[in-house]
Amino acid sequence: MGETILEMKRISKEFIGVKALSDVNFKVKKGEIHCLVGENGAGKSTLMKVLSGVYPHGTYEGEIVFEGQTQRFRTIKDSVNAGIVIIYQELALFPDLSVYENIFAGNEVKRGKLVDWNQTIVKSKEMLRKVKLDVNPETLVKDLGVGKQQLVEIAKALSKDVKLLILDEPTAALNEDDSENLLQLLRELKNQGITCIMISHKLKEVISIADSATVLRDGRTICTLDADKGEITENAIIKHMVGRELSDIYPKRASSSFGERVLELVDWSAYDPRLGRHVAKDVRLHVRKGEIVGIAGLMGSGRTELALSLFGNPKEYRLQGEMRLEGKAVKFSHTSDAIRSGMAYVTEDRKGNGLFLAQDIKSNITAAHLRAISSKGLINHNEEVKQALEYKQSMVIKAPSVEQLVGKLSGGNQQKVSIGKWLFTEPKLLILDEPTRGIDVGAKFEIYSIMNELIARGMSIIMISSELGEVLGMSDRIYVMAGGKIKGELPADQANQENIMQLATQ
Template sequence: MSSYILEMHQISKEFTGVKALSNVNFKVEKGEIHCLIGENGAGKSTLMKVLSGVYPYGTYEGDIVFEGKTQQFHRISDSVGAGIAIIYQELALFPDLTVYENIYAGNEVKRGAVIDWNQTIIRAKQMLEKVKLDVNPETLVKDLGVGKQQLVEIAKALSKNVKLLILDEPTAALNEDDSENLLKLLCELKEQGITCIMISHKLKEVISIADKATVLRDGKTICTLDGSKGEITESAIIKHMVGREIDDIYPKRDNKNYGERVLEIRNWSAYDANLGRHVVKNANLHVRKGEIVGIAGLMGSGRTELAMSIFGNPRGYKLQGELLIEGTPKSFAHTSDAIKAGISYVTEDRKGNGLFLLQDIKSNISAANLHGISKNGVINDNEEVKVANDYKQSMYIKAPSVEQLVGNLSGGNQQKVSLGKWLFVGPKLLILDEPTRGIDVGAKFEIYTIMNQLISEGMSIIMISSELGEVLGMSDRVYVMAEGAIKGELSIEEADQEKIMQLATQ
């Protein structure tokens, strides 16, 4: 009997003439953790959607063999019935329902034709114990943090007697502690005989947890690396993912010429009336021309709140303190005032707040600066196309044309469009909030290269990041936040992961 629980043979899938998958072969052994890796747009999620029935039998070419039997999944319920469950990066939970209702939604525990709620709660507790989540099953999902919601999703999958668990970027929105707990849980599920496929861009996670790792590039299988043979290394993964070797993912800047202070805040505080507390407390910070300033800290430390309070205060915080642009005191009543003063902000939530996914590239790039392509209130369509093509080229945006819908782009290319949108405004100071979250190593390198180019041209950057390697690799100075306060400032020469974490946990 084959040791493979899953075999996908010669899988091909097209979308309106674009080949997303081309003769992909993918095999997973029973009881292993198998990572599926590749650049954004490589075909990872498409392959898993073929497997789970999102793209039903007949819409692709090739064969799926699960537990030794050739399968024809016409809908998601078919794959679930066979023992396959997939958990996406955007969690599919009902926020206003309880934990136990979510775990058994669509798989209700019944006595005859009536739902047995008492038995549902009892079984939900058992599932929560399996994932080591100590919460009351009657808690509303919206009252849980993202890390706990992720565990509820896994408990939901386990309630359906899952044999193969697929996780798509499961730690993308988690802090380090929650990520570590999730990876430990996957190892424990492996010991219980559950096979896992994990899509991840975080190479350290792949190296630490994968028994095997399959690399896709441009919709094709490149190779499968075996952890037991020492083949899963950072350099090997990068080389196979991008088709070339990247010696240092953080490109160096040789000339660091800092100018005058572009931004300074003094005793800066922001009070959130909805929460009834200060989200930023007496912060003092400055950014010089030609400098990248990193802001580190755990999730909930106040980093995004600080950025929003500077960028025209769209959340309506009650602000105190001084804000100076090039030495001149400023007060912004709206984000448009901040933009006019030379500040741009690239949000961490590119899909929710950063981009118009149902519009094309050119419309997104021009959205924040329509005046730049207009005359007498009329948009010059030719100029809009020209500007968009210029950014498409300079930002390395991979798309057939600027008419491409942004929602159809990979995460890395969406992030470049978001960046181009705010660069078209012509800022002096660019605030980047989690600029490389959920994108692959090749796209990261390209964004870092763009950042260095902008700095060399005299721009200033504030970079908020949860990745300590990114903070240390790209920053000139680092501020560390915890509980809304800046706990310390470190030069890049003295900064290291231990010092940052000590400050972040004060």
């Protein structure tokens, strides 16, 4: 490493009066893995879209120099032809086409004017070997897991003679094993001379893989850190990202005494007839007023399925056992029953199931409780705006107005809208499923602070999380699930990563 392969000089980009990038300077050395970090809305993805031609030359100010040549990319195809390929968090694959068809889509292997399918399959096998993916190239992409689909995307990039590979949150939807496999592949590609830029919110991954890391904040370059100089540490990255020290990522809350049991499950089981097995079995747990109860476990342990079985059973599991809310046995035949009883559930999939991305903030905030802003079947739009403004302010949702489309917000602000939507129903018990997935450390801190405020007001929270640090940092008590069963209950002061993982792998 040493030779510069990419330099972006004084890049500025504006959207209808909003300055997304302001005089950004970004330099990448040939053959390195360079991580780009910053809070949601810092400008990371916008900068990469400028680089890749999504935002064409002429729509931004500044200069792009790649391999010593000034570039004026007007389309994505221009950047691909130069050897720059970007892989987005939302994979751009055709699920109903085969692996080999996806790898060479738009870059077909031809004999004359016709596609040579036999040679396409041969070359796709070669690409699959490079990414260490052992699948039949004739397999349909929709039949692969997310981790393998990610590798197909990288194989597709390699088929285009990539020199600079850009990955936007590549591990956001992957489990730990798939994430580590992907990071190892990036190390091997680096050894083959391929330069990588990786956008990531997962600071542990950044620390483990980055040769350099550039921090953006509010559309500006803050600094570039060098791993060889020992500069890439969690504390250093956080300080530069948020502009302040976060000595404790998990905000402290005043010691609280817990009230009566708000929720209690007795021998609770949920059988999924489509899978032909129990997704939750003989579960016994309780949640007290003013308490955060964490539920830990590996993917597939049954945590989300348990939450859905409580929240009106939208998956139509066959339920057994007893659920008590504030001491009274309850049975819900629909999600609306759970809402009326004071329960709310913030899904792990905010884009797919939690929000209406094509609608504005105010419509999303009030969607789960329209009765509160309606009279005689008609929505009072003035009241809708009033309520949405209150939540926008109290939850520090960063948007120009409550008329802003939710799909245009950063991940952290989308998550705040998702939580606000359920707080508007005035729940007694709030279930948070992966509350900080895919958002930056600054937004995480804000959501943790919101959780503490809710607890201080007497609400109860069940938090499902795959991040053990989050479970340990925010919970008063922790249940550990595996195979649909509760394997153990730990007070926060007796829990650590080792004993949680020991229970989770039983």
